[in-house]
Amino acid sequence: MESDFVAYLRDRLDSHPQLRLGPGDDAAVLQLDPPGECVLTVDMLTDGVDFLLDRVDPRRVGRKALAVNLSDLAAMASRPLGAVVALALPRQGGMDLAVALYEGLLPLAEQHHLAIAGGDTNSWDGPLVLSITLVGQPTGRGPLRRDGARPGDRILVTGQFGGSILGRHFDFPPRVDEAITLHDRYELHAGIDVSDGLSLDLSRLATESGCGAVIQLSSVPVADDAHRLADQRADGVSALDHALGDGEDFELVLAVAPEEAKRILACQPLDVEITDVGQFVAEPGLWQIDADGQTKPLAPRGYLHEFD
Amino acid sequence: MESDFVAYLRDRLDSHPQLRLGPGDDAAVLQLDPPGECVLTVDMLTDGVDFLLDRVDPRRVGRKALAVNLSDLAAMASRPLGAVVALALPRQGGMDLAVALYEGLLPLAEQHHLAIAGGDTNSWDGPLVLSITLVGQPTGRGPLRRDGARPGDRILVTGQFGGSILGRHFDFPPRVDEAITLHDRYELHAGIDVSDGLSLDLSRLATESGCGAVIQLSSVPVADDAHRLADQRADGVSALDHALGDGEDFELVLAVAPEEAKRILACQPLDVEITDVGQFVAEPGLWQIDADGQTKPLAPRGYLHEFD
Numbered sequence: 001m002e003s004d005f006v007a008y009l010r011d012r013l014d015s016h017p018q019l020r021l022g023p024g025d026d027a028a029v030l031q032l033d034p035p036g037e038c039v040l041t042v043d044m045l046t047d048g049v050d051f052l053l054d055r056v057d058p059r060r061v062g063r064k065a066l067a068v069n070l071s072d073l074a075a076m077a078s079r080p081l082g083a084v085v086a087l088a089l090p091r092q093g094g095m096d097l098a099v100a101l102y103e104g105l106l107p108l109a110e111q112h113h114l115a116i117a118g119g120d121t122n123s124w125d126g127p128l129v130l131s132i133t134l135v136g137q138p139t140g141r142g143p144l145r146r147d148g149a150r151p152g153d154r155i156l157v158t159g160q161f162g163g164s165i166l167g168r169h170f171d172f173p174p175r176v177d178e179a180i181t182l183h184d185r186y187e188l189h190a191g192i193d194v195s196d197g198l199s200l201d202l203s204r205l206a207t208e209s210g211c212g213a214v215i216q217l218s219s220v221p222v223a224d225d226a227h228r229l230a231d232q233r234a235d236g237v238s239a240l241d242h243a244l245g246d247g248e249d250f251e252l253v254l255a256v257a258p259e260e261a262k263r264i265l266a267c268q269p270l271d272v273e274i275t276d277v278g279q280f281v282a283e284p285g286l287w288q289i290d291a292d293g294q295t296k297p298l299a300p301r302g303y304l305h306e307f308d
Numbered sequence: 309m310e311s312d313f314v315a316y317l318r319d320r321l322d323s324h325p326q327l328r329l330g331p332g333d334d335a336a337v338l339q340l341d342p343p344g345e346c347v348l349t350v351d352m353l354t355d356g357v358d359f360l361l362d363r364v365d366p367r368r369v370g371r372k373a374l375a376v377n378l379s380d381l382a383a384m385a386s387r388p389l390g391a392v393v394a395l396a397l398p399r400q401g402g403m404d405l406a407v408a409l410y411e412g413l414l415p416l417a418e419q420h421h422l423a424i425a426g427g428d429t430n431s432w433d434g435p436l437v438l439s440i441t442l443v444g445q446p447t448g449r450g451p452l453r454r455d456g457a458r459p460g461d462r463i464l465v466t467g468q469f470g471g472s473i474l475g476r477h478f479d480f481p482p483r484v485d486e487a488i489t490l491h492d493r494y495e496l497h498a499g500i501d502v503s504d505g506l507s508l509d510l511s512r513l514a515t516e517s518g519c520g521a522v523i524q525l526s527s528v529p530v531a532d533d534a535h536r537l538a539d540q541r542a543d544g545v546s547a548l549d550h551a552l553g554d555g556e557d558f559e560l561v562l563a564v565a566p567e568e569a570k571r572i573l574a575c576q577p578l579d580v581e582i583t584d585v586g587q588f589v590a591e592p593g594l595w596q597i598d599a600d601g602q603t604k605p606l607a608p609r610g611y612l613h614e615f616d
Contacts, residue, residue, distance in 0.1 A: 003612075020345065025453055026500060027444070028347070029347050029348075029446070030347075032344040032345070032346060036339065037328065038443065040390060040426065041334065041426065042393075042439070044395070044396055044428050046434065072334040075334035075335070076335045078335070084348055084350040085350075087352070088352055118350065120350050120351050123357075124354045124357050126356070127434055129396055129439075131350070131428075135348060135443065136335070138337070146333045147333070
């Protein structure tokens with residue numbers, strides 16, 4: 001029952017220095033540091049689309065629901081502060097499921113010093129739906145936006161791409177600390193996280209910035225998972241195709257001026273490798289340089305929520 | 309498609325002085341006034357529980373999804389600032405549905421000077437789910453909490469109760485301005501909004517405050533809808549029973565010291581009537597004074613999300 005669940009939650013949650021009022025009232029109260037800008041993001045996950053509840057430990061689902069939101073804050077180079085968690089639970093086994101979801105997300109929240117500020121726990125006859133909203137704060141550098149890339153900027157990416165469906169889409173580390181470190185030490189022009197596909201999210205960043213982007217295909221860091229998936233499926237979709245279009249890599253794509261990019265690549269200041277995969281150009285659209293050195297259009301590929 | 313929908317939304321939304329960055333980036337950025345405390349609340353509505361999509365104009369559903377959240381901010385006597393809207397849409401007709409939901413909620417957002425800061429629009433094979441998260445700011449008086457009622461305080465309520473299922477649960481006015489006015493002009497000890505039932509939500513407020521509450525049954529303002537519903541159903545449930553347990557009235561229940569309560573009742577500073585329905589007492593539990601002047605226990609009734 002909902003009140004039992006709130007009791008569990010209050011007992012389970014640590015105190016947080018900026019959480020003035022947590023679960024149990026009509027709303028939560030969070031204290032922001034000056035100058036009082038807050039960054040707000042929401043992501044909703046549904047059974048059947050983002051996970052298959054009958055095939056996965058619900059703790060991994062809870063972790064993922066928080067991690068995708070943290071990845072959005074990473075894309076803004078902002079610090080996590082508080083979260084509210086809304087659940088639509090199947091009636092049967094809802095309490096155990098809710099506890100498992102929280103047991104999955106709480107360690108990640110603690111790791112990122114994130115307060116679970118409140119939530120709304122519902123039951124219904126439908127499948128599991130989770131919606132998490134995060135409040136964060138920009139650093140002194142301000143939020144990192146999508147719309148600041150300039151022609152000539154290099155395209156830098158963290159990590160590797162493709163085949164996350166083999167498991168990484170649950171267990172990926174959101175690049176929050178990495179984004180804040182880079183934003184603090186270097187001048188970044190723009191950033192986005194790869195949720196729907198490297199080529200699709202890169203094209204979104206370019207579009208928001210009013211420019212185009214050219215990917216050097218030979219430079220794209222292809223994950224081992226992408227190779228494994230291409231081998232397993234043997235359907236003619238190459239590992240590189242998976243890297244360009246699979247999505248749910250939750251790595252960062254950054255726009256950085258050429259000299260600054262050189263410094264970042266020389267220092268490699270993160271635990272995860274940073275790679276230069278191309279450059280932004282004045283001509284709108286997405287382009288590829290293939291193995292023969294030819295520049296051709298590249299159709300953005302990735303996950304789209306289709307509805308009509 | 310999702311990108312078409314974001315384009316619709318960007319075009320449809322007015323600018324807001326405190327919204328630094330709206331829909332289209334990885335997260336939204338809101339500017340809070342000093343001292344930088346934010347109030348955070350989320351409510352999720354699901355088809356089949358909170359509304360029946362095949363029987364209601366979806367604009368009323370969109371309005372309700374926002375209004376229930378505004379009511380939570382009212383219960384905190386806090387000003388609405390920004391909202392993020394997460395949707396799980398049926399694939400068929402999803403675009404029209406999403407637009408209708410927004411067309412229903414936007415006028416209410418405008419009325420309360422609320423910025424639609426962003427959202428997450430998903431499609432799936434399940435029924436409609438909406439989850440709205442609001443960020444607000446307390447006034448100079450600070451947030452109004454549930455846990456400040458003291459024995460001897462009067463129980464004041466706005467408006468009337470019962471039978472909201474006949475239509476008022478969609479079209480109720482969230483008492484945001486009313487709560488801020490009262491919190492500004494008078495000393496309120498505690499407050500809650502009635503979402504699940506007058507007796508249930510009152511008992512929650514009393515429990516959080518570590519005290520009990522006695523309702524004078526003859527003083528409860530029973531809505532015309534409660535009488536109509538009792539007449540229609542003719543099932544032995546009285547209009548008063550409906551007023552005590554129906555829920556979704558979204559009126560305010562306030563704890564106020566006796567002398568201050570007298571001033572409020574004498575002035576009636578709101579457009580909606582304020583009524584004294586009883587008092588808080590040291591003895592924990594919920595109590596009723598019936599028509600014969602007898603004090604007896606009253607079982608809290610209202611809507612509970614049952615899951616096990």
